[in-house]
Amino acid sequence: MKKHLLSGNEAIARGAYEAGVKVASAYPGTPSTEILENLPQYKADLYSEWAPNEKVATEVAYGASLAGLRSLCAMKHVGLNVAADPVFTAAYNGVNGGFVIVTADDPSMHSSQNEQDNRYYAKSAKLPMLEPSDSQECLDFMKAAYDISERFDMPVLFRTTTRVAHSKSLVEFGERTEHPAPAYVRNPRKNIASPANAMLNHPKLEANFEELRKYANECPLNKVEMKGTKIGVISASIAYEYAKDAFPEDTSFLKLGMTNPLPMDLIRDFASKVEKLYVIEELEPFMEEQIKAAGIACEGKKFTGLCYELNPQLIKERVFGEKAETVDVGVKAVSRPPALCPGCPHRGFFYTMSKHKDYVVAGDIGCYTLGGSAPLSAVDSVVCMGGGFSIAMGFAKAFELSGQTDKKVFGVVGDSTFFHSGMTGAAEISYNKGNLIPVVLDNSITGMTGHQDNPGSGYTLQGEIAERIRIEDVLAAYGFKNIIIVDPQDLKAMEKAVQDALASEEKAAIICRRPCVLIKRIKHNFGTCVVDTDKCVGCKMCLKVGCPAVTVENGKAHIDASQCVGCTVCAQVCPMGAISRKE
Amino acid sequence: MSNNRSALLVGVGGQGAILTAKVLVNGLMKAGYDVKMSEVHGMSQRGGSVSTQVHWGDKVNSPVIGKGAADIIVSFEKMEAVRYADFLKPGGIVVVNDYEMASSSIAAGLATYPEGCLEALQSHFETHAVKAAEIAEGLGTSRCMNIVLFGAMVKALGMEDICDWEEVIKETVPPKFIELNVNAYRAGYAAVEK
Known part of the structure; x- marks a missing residue:
């Protein structure tokens, strides 16, 4: 077959x-x-x-x-x-x-x-x-x-x-x-x-x-694999595959496909047939605690630990003390954390926020969580989907109550997150008179998970065209009177939008609107930025936008043409006018 | 388990490790092996360090390995080979792209790219450094760098006879890129002396 x-x-x-x-x-x-x-x-x-x-x-x-x-x-x-x-x-x-x-x-x-x-x-x-x-x-x-x-x-x-x-x-x-x-x-x-x-x-x-x-106890998804009687292992999920590689050949296994409820009669019977019983599971002692509570002797978590994934080598090391032989080559790699892509529309917003160190920015879950990474470092908190708005509301009320009237608070969510659970937070901010600016980073797609459509993108999962729901209409319906829609890649306009929102007499909200550069069905106007090395003085201002395509080599700015899409954010921050865009 | 082999394909998100793993796995399946592979999706794909693992043999259990357990590392970027070197068995093989990509911390001037990566690898492992970016550009586009490295891997592991790799590439890559990728495979294969 x-x-x-x-x-x-x-x-x-x-x-x-x-x-x-x-x-x-x-x-x-x-x-x-x-x-x-x-x-x-x-x-x-x-x-x-x-x-x-x-x-x-x-x-x-x-x-x-x-x-x-x-x-x-x-x-x-x-x-x-x-x-x-x-x-x-x-x-x-x-x-x-x-x-x-x-x-x-x-x-x-x-x-x-x-x-x-x-x-x-x-x-x-x-x-x-x-x-x-x-x-x-x-x-x-x-x-x-x-x-x-x-x-x-x-x-x-x-x-x-x-x-x-x-x-x-x-x-x-x-x-x-x-x-x-x-x-x-x-x-x-x-x-x-x-x-x-x-x-x-x-x-x-x-x-x-x-x-x-x-x-x-009779479910065919729970299987006994009897070999030797010295060691028995109860395991499930991926930990079973790890344990198969880690334990000796003659180990007997009780492989559980159904882990709630546990088949306690089957477990008791298996336990009676082996001299030593291990329970191998990732994270919490979910099975081990129940098996012990049933009066069956077993061990597991005291070896395997509560944090992070296991693998066969880790199990061997932690259960049997057999540490795999490794080679230290003597050179240390520098960390390579994820970063906002070159041309990412979120960069302009977070760069603008990074210029105001006293602003408090409650972030959210998505690519834009990376706005909190160096050198942008422009996010105060990230908790959960939709939390960007409501956590910011809590910040704002706390500052208000403690008399810290100079604090400017921003709540940030993405477009998909707005529809997920940001909308309820927006209602909260509007209705309960939040002294903060809600910001929607609308890149027209659910980005981090790999480009899924959402109610703002205009398509369904099955590929049909749908009538997109306009974020500004929702915010307007919630009572926001001053909704500022801005292209975050235009840094002057972005800064103006922030200041206008802060100065607004009416309830203000900002929508930063520019599609993700990775969306294939949109025609992007890509180009490349180039450095005039005669004009560049090596001040490294361009590094502050945190773009993977921009480096400084031999004291001069350098832009990797294979990565750059010509968004010009680095060019806009260059005080010498040394960076320009080529079509 | 004893005859099983494990390969780690490492690099920077977006370098094409997943397609390379697909070619490898399709060939291994043709050769009749049991195969498992593991990829990482999501946040780390945004320019972060990524690894794909492929394991094959008569019967494979775990789709992932820990430190000291890989037979070969194929690294699409120089520093990434160093990062994952402790996943290799002593006596393992390294196929490394002689190509540097700055990480965001290096780009921001917060760290410097480490010196002596190739020498360090060469002094501990059978190391094949391949100028895959140059070779790929010579063939028309740096985008086929991954298949250049794949050709080098096949030679380094002595796997040329387990199946018709050029046929596998033809079946795996999009039709308009077949010629490019077959040429990339041949050039990578020729770049390794064994």
Whole structure:
């Protein structure tokens, strides 16, 4: 049979297709984004969309489940925080068509603000949790997830980590099965989460969960691989693959595909067959604590640690003290952190903010988090999606109350973040009389996750043209009377916009509008900036814009033509007029 | 596990490591190996240091390795080879592009590009320094630098006979770039003496 090399995310998309999913919704977030990106290829058979945020995506998918169809939503780990509200109540109410929620965790925070362990959501919401460890399992477990969801009347949480989602391995495909919705019948007792119904739904969930607990012990996703009797390892997800490489050949494994609820009878039986039992898991001791609480002796976290990803060599080192031999070549590499791209429209805004060291700037999640990096260093805080506006509101109220009237506060979000959860913050600022300037950095795309469309970009996930929602219209509806739209790449205009907003008698907001230079469907007017070395005095002012294309070599500014797109921000800051743009 | 091999492709976001890994993996699949690879997406792609891992053998478990476990590092940039050198097994192979890209801290004048990268690598590992940027520009565009390095890697690992690599390149790259990339592969292969 033909094998395909697929990432975990691609395999989840394929699995959803084969499982007969009809509705899929998500908000992009690394490492989950490619799941939905890989669904439009099946648009003849299923509907897929980008929702404005994870809560909306979850509700759309859950609504489709209530209507009787198999549905999917997907998000990164912190997205589940946003979506938690409907998830907990969906657990009480149960499903109609199968409903699967994918959470993609990010141990080591490759592209995230924390490394929370979302297995605890499953325990807290009383939901089954499936954890594949390679791409074939991503596909197979998706199909199993829908059967479990419908059999036990529960949403299923499906957890990957970065190394499951973004690693590629060989996958065999199956056929799609169709699961048409039965005729819809209103069921208020089940589906209206009023207190009276919730009182009945909670014990029903507990009873279903007890059935699930029994099922876990016979669930084919949990597998015993018996070899020797000296060492036994219980593991799941990517940690299982690491442990397979790290432990001796004759180690026996209990490989768990379903990690909530844990199959405690199976675990007890496995434990009785081995002399020493290890539990190998990344991040929190989720399994180990429960196994110990059941009175079964095991060890794990005291070796493996609570922070960051594992790998086979780290497990060998931490469990067996076998440190891999490495070579120190004696030269140290300089750090290479990510930076705003050459020509990034955000640069002009953050450069302008960097000129005013006393301004307080609450930032947000996206490429523009990089506005906080040196040499721009123009951001005070970054917390969560949409927080740019509301955290700034807190700053402003605090300064007001403590009499620090000279503080100028700015709240910054991107266009996709504005639609995600910035809009509610904008309402807060307007209605509760915030003394701050909300700023939307509108680059017409969801940038950091790799260019997904959003309600401001004019296209849907399935490639249809949609009527774009204008950010200025939303802000106007919220009561902002003075909305200044500016090209952030024009530094004079950018500075003027900031000063005009601060001086405004009416509620002011700024929209910095220029598309991301990496958007392919837009025709960009690219050129290259060049340095007149006779005029350059080597003052290094051009380095202050933090552009990867600009360096100083032999005391003179140098612009790497292969990287430069001719945005002229460096030229505008050059006091000698030594930089000009060539078409 | 003992016969498995691991390659680390490292460089700066946007240098084409992912396409190179795709060519490698497609060939390995044709040769009948079990293959796993791991990429990093998201924030680090914005001009940051990036690494792609490829592992192959009869049966591969982990898609990632830790320090001291790689058989070869193919580095698209000189300093990046030094950064990841401790992932190599003692006696491992380095294929390194003799090409410098300043990091943002270097560009901002906060640090200087380290001296002696190639010499340091050469004194510890079998090191093949390739002027891939020059070779690629000689073929018409620096954009095929990645496949030049791939050709060098095939020679350095002695993998020329496991499949028809030129055929794999033809099947993997977009049609209008086939000739360019096949030439890049040949030039890279010829640039390594083994």
